[in-house]
Amino acid sequence: MIRQALRANPWAFLGPAATQALAAALVTTGLCLVASFDGARLGDSDVADIGLIFTISSVYLAVLIVGVTMGTAIAGQARDIALTRTVGATPGRVRRAIAAQAVLVALPATAFGIPLGLLAGQAWLHGLAGSGVVPAGVAFRVHGGTVPIAYAVTVGTSLLGAMAAAIRPSRLRPAVALTEAAVPRRGTGRVRTPLGLLLVAGGVALAVVISDLDAATADQAGLFVMLAMCVGTGLLGPVLLRAAALVARRLGPIGTLAADSVTAHARSLSGALVPLTLAVAFAAFTIVRGTTVAHVTGVATPSADRWLEYSGTGAYTAFAAIAAVNTLLTVMHARRRDLAVMRLAGGTRGRTLAVVVCEALIVTSTALAAGAVVAATTLLPLLHTALGTWRPWLPVSWLVAGVTAAAALVFAGMVAPAAAGLRRPPIEVAG
Amino acid sequence: MDFVISLDAVSRRYPRGVCALRDVSLDVPAGQFAAVMGATGSGKSTLLHCAAGLDRPTGGRVRLAGQDITRMREARLTRLRRDRAGFVFQSYNLLSELTVRQNVALPVRLGGPRARTVDEVLGQVGLGGLGERPVGELSGGQRQRVAVARALVTAPAVIFADEPTGALDPATGSQILGLLRTAADRDGVTVLMVTHDPAAAAWSDRLVLLREGAVADDRAAPGAAEIAERLRGVSAVAA
Numbered sequence: 001m002i003r004q005a006l007r008a009n010p011w012a013f014l015g016p017a018a019t020q021a022l023a024a025a026l027v028t029t030g031l032c033l034v035a036s037f038d039g040a041r042l043g044d045s046d047v048a049d050i051g052l053i054f055t056i057s058s059v060y061l062a063v064l065i066v067g068v069t070m071g072t073a074i075a076g077q078a079r080d081i082a083l084t085r086t087v088g089a090t091p092g093r094v095r096r097a098i099a100a101q102a103v104l105v106a107l108p109a110t111a112f113g114i115p116l117g118l119l120a121g122q123a124w125l126h127g128l129a130g131s132g133v134v135p136a137g138v139a140f141r142v143h144g145g146t147v148p149i150a151y152a153v154t155v156g157t158s159l160l161g162a163m164a165a166a167i168r169p170s171r172l173r174p175a176v177a178l179t180e181a182a183v184p185r186r187g188t189g190r191v192r193t194p195l196g197l198l199l200v201a202g203g204v205a206l207a208v209v210i211s212d213l214d215a216a217t218a219d220q221a222g223l224f225v226m227l228a229m230c231v232g233t234g235l236l237g238p239v240l241l242r243a244a245a246l247v248a249r250r251l252g253p254i255g256t257l258a259a260d261s262v263t264a265h266a267r268s269l270s271g272a273l274v275p276l277t278l279a280v281a282f283a284a285f286t287i288v289r290g291t292t293v294a295h296v297t298g299v300a301t302p303s304a305d306r307w308l309e310y311s312g313t314g315a316y317t318a319f320a321a322i323a324a325v326n327t328l329l330t331v332m333h334a335r336r337r338d339l340a341v342m343r344l345a346g347g348t349r350g351r352t353l354a355v356v357v358c359e360a361l362i363v364t365s366t367a368l369a370a371g372a373v374v375a376a377t378t379l380l381p382l383l384h385t386a387l388g389t390w391r392p393w394l395p396v397s398w399l400v401a402g403v404t405a406a407a408a409l410v411f412a413g414m415v416a417p418a419a420a421g422l423r424r425p426p427i428e429v430a431g
Numbered sequence: 432m433d434f435v436i437s438l439d440a441v442s443r444r445y446p447r448g449v450c451a452l453r454d455v456s457l458d459v460p461a462g463q464f465a466a467v468m469g470a471t472g473s474g475k476s477t478l479l480h481c482a483a484g485l486d487r488p489t490g491g492r493v494r495l496a497g498q499d500i501t502r503m504r505e506a507r508l509t510r511l512r513r514d515r516a517g518f519v520f521q522s523y524n525l526l527s528e529l530t531v532r533q534n535v536a537l538p539v540r541l542g543g544p545r546a547r548t549v550d551e552v553l554g555q556v557g558l559g560g561l562g563e564r565p566v567g568e569l570s571g572g573q574r575q576r577v578a579v580a581r582a583l584v585t586a587p588a589v590i591f592a593d594e595p596t597g598a599l600d601p602a603t604g605s606q607i608l609g610l611l612r613t614a615a616d617r618d619g620v621t622v623l624m625v626t627h628d629p630a631a632a633a634w635s636d637r638l639v640l641l642r643e644g645a646v647a648d649d650r651a652a653p654g655a656a657e658i659a660e661r662l663r664g665v666s667a668v669a670a
Binding site: 253254256257260261264265338340341342343344345346347348349350351352425426427430431 | 480485486505506509510512513514518520522524525526528529533537538539540541542543565581585
């Protein structure tokens with residue numbers, strides 16, 4: 001019965017399923033690169049490590065992003081969970097049902113992702129050989145542990161995300177759970193916000209320390225700066241969105257409405273803000289490093305190295321971007337009725353959509369700002385130690401392209417579904 | 432022409448041949464509180480939706496606040512509704528994550544006339560001091576008061592109420608009906624209310640009974656007991 005309640009809206013799990021399929025694909029690609037390089041006995045060269053680094057980064061990303069999308073999907077079911085609690089399900093049974101659901105989503109998603117990863121791995125290896133990074137003779141091999149490892153990663157992260165999101169609704173007393181399902185908690189985050197601040201402060205402090213060290217050490221420690229900053233800004237997501245909403249209030253009544261809405265939905269929107277920030281930070285870090293090095297030294301990075309770096313970052317960025325759009329679609333799906341209510345209260349289609357556009361702008365600018373801060377904190381010390389400069393360099397056209405891409409993602413996840421939903425008569429939706 | 436709501440031979444036929452309204456004509460003058468009753472499926476909600484421009488009739492003409500809305504474009508119709516009409520629904524239709532004040536200010540922020548202040552209408556519906564509470568934390572009766580306040584904030588010509596007491600107990604329900612009655616008497620607001628509760632209809636000036644999509648009876652509203660009696664007569668024939 002609990003499972004039926006959770007299954008009532010299968011679309012809610014489309015987001016987690018998509019990110020899990022991608023996570024499985026990325027892990028598969030990484031493992032196949034490891035196997036292929038091992039098979040070719042490339043020895044100690046840097047190239048041999050690429051597969052391993054890619055695999056580990058993929059697992060790390062999967063934990064973050066699958067966890068976030070799964071959490072959003074479960075949070076959207078808080079009301080169903082509360083209902084099953086009222087009709088007598090114990091907290092333990094609710095948790096078991098959610099765990100079963102998480103596994104049930106992960107299994108087919110992974111089965112879909114593995115072949116995708118094999119194709120991507122083959123294409124990537126072909127590209128690497130074509131650009132001369134690896135000898136042309138390196139054959140594509142499938143890692144023996146691909147299937148069990150891919151399943152372990154997706155099922156593990158899916159369970160982790162679902163259980164973390166389910167702790168609270170499953171523990172609450174049923175009456176409280178029903179009320180809370182109607183009104184999301186406000187003003188909490190007594191642990192989340194300080195922890196986020198601590199991680200961001202730690203990341204900045206580490207960045208300051210390593211900017212006086214030698215280039216090689218700084219390069220290695222840079223990863224930890226990135227990690228601390230990513231997780232820290234992720235935890236600060238709701239606070240950042242509320243702060244950005246304050247600015248939107250100056251934009252007249254539509255801006256005020258959008259700001260109220262973002263403030264009320266800050267927690268669920270931050271589920272999209274986290275992967276968006278990651279995507280912006282990854283892309284900005286890699287691209288700005290490349291352009292600055294070329295600008296300062298006057299020497300372009302060898303095309304082979306550039307190809308390698310950009311294709312890896314491209315894969316991560318795409319993964320994070322898809323997760324962000326998924327989460328936004330989930331959030332907007334849950335808000336169809338709200339938009340119909342706004343129409344009934346006298347909002348024309350145009351004005352109602354303008355509110356959503358304004359919300360999308362708040363989310364986009366928050367993600368761009370947070371991503372830029374993460375990228376800058378990670379990159380500036382590396383630039384200083386390696387090149388002796390604090391000034392990053394990026395052509396304006398690239399900056400414009402990046403901002404446009406981020407805005408396009410958010411609009412695809414928020415404005416497009418809202419526009420589609422607004423075509424239906426509001427009285428049909430709200431009832 | 433000083434009818435606030437005017438339906439002239441309105442029909443509403445659904446694609447698969449179901450006919451919800453047949454040639455219904457109804458004129459409601461300014462300041463009148465009219466109740467529409469009928470059995471489930473008699474077309475009373477469809478009547479309200481067509482009168483309010485939330486649904487389009489397949490035949491006949493509808494005028495709202497002096498304007499022919501039968502073939503009015505959607506954006507213009509929405510603006511007319513926003514500026515001249517208020518709504519109260521059985522399911523409240525509020526934004527439960529937002530506060531009471533934010534909900535009441537909604538029509539104004541969406542471009543409606545700032546006819547009355549939020550504090551003034553909150554005081555009128557007895558919710559002064561609750562402005563900063565999220566709507567989701569309120570009781571059903573309080574939520575419906577928020578909906579009435581939201582309907583009143585633009586000083587509309589007409590309030591459409593669709594089963595406003597359907598989810599409330601009799602005592603709480605009569606408080607809401609009292610608010611609608613006051614709006615009609617004191618502010619001259621026209622009220623068109625759909626209900627299945629004879630006690631609710633007893634608050635009105637005029638009772639329209641629908642049977643199978645047609646007007647079966649249309650007279651000054653009597654007391655609740657007689658309304659129940661008339662309703663039984665109409666429903667028995669329908670069944």
